[in-house]
Amino acid sequence: MKSQYDLSNYPLWTALVTPFDANNQVDYDTLHSLVNEQAQANNGILLLGSTGEGLALSSAEHKCIVETVCNMQLDVPIMVAVGGMNLQDQSEWVAFCNSQPIHALLLGSPLYTKPGVVGQTQWFDTLLSATDLPCMLYNVPGRSGVSITPQVLKNLAHHTNLWALKEASGDIGVFEAFRKANPTLAIFSGDDGLMPYFAQAGAAGLVSVAANAWPKQTAEFVRRSLAGTFPNLFTTWTDAVNSLFSVANPIPVKVLMHVQGKLSTPNLRPPLTHLELPCTQAIDRANTTILSWN
16 A cells, blocks of 8 residues: 655654553553644654654554554554564564555664674565555664665665665764665654754654654754754754653653653653653753743
8 A cells, every 4th residue: 555645745753652551551542642743733653663662562552553543544644663673573564554554664674683784685675575655764773783784775776665764873974875875765864953964964854752742843843954044953952852862762751741741651661661760850941942942
């Protein structure tokens, strides 16, 4: 099933958190509220990524979350993450996603195993061949343990559904190398604070953590970054955004959303815990700054 949306009209994708209740089960009522808030801001929605704690959820929870959000019949596109290290399992997950009214997939690098160019090419080639949906590859060496190389993008260029790349290495040089390797690929920043710099280098948009807490403000931030006419954006946003990464993501953003009243609990699935962030002064200050920004 091909996407019914022109994905170029969605420069901001929110890597949605997964809300949990007091018993650490998925809070589907809150999930509805969070999804509706993103849709009202006209942000694309990414489910089950690292910010959504996808690897800490069961297969049954994965399916229920996707089905729940799809049944809401939103007016914005839905992207679903594909991540792990077992190719057969991920291929089966792609098959399930193909059966749902979603609009794109995020294909993560295989975790922990550190494959080289050949192994990465085979991994992505298999997953891209298993779907007609537009696919965004995800370069996040800090989590996967290995970087996607420009050669891998060249090797995969024949896939017409290879739509985009989420670049989260934090290195503008890597971003530029990817652009040269596949000039038609839409490259999204995977780092909120670096969006103004990536925009100057030709980024198509942002896959955001911050948009969970500040959906409308982050959408405006992306718009201004892409317009390139607001030179002080980086200074304005960097301190606020950095507060969301003082400890492992998504701990700070979930704590902040609990403070904001968007989440009934700040709970995360082990081994992550909100107890890693006992002081909320920095995120409180960031929240005040961003909410008064525009």
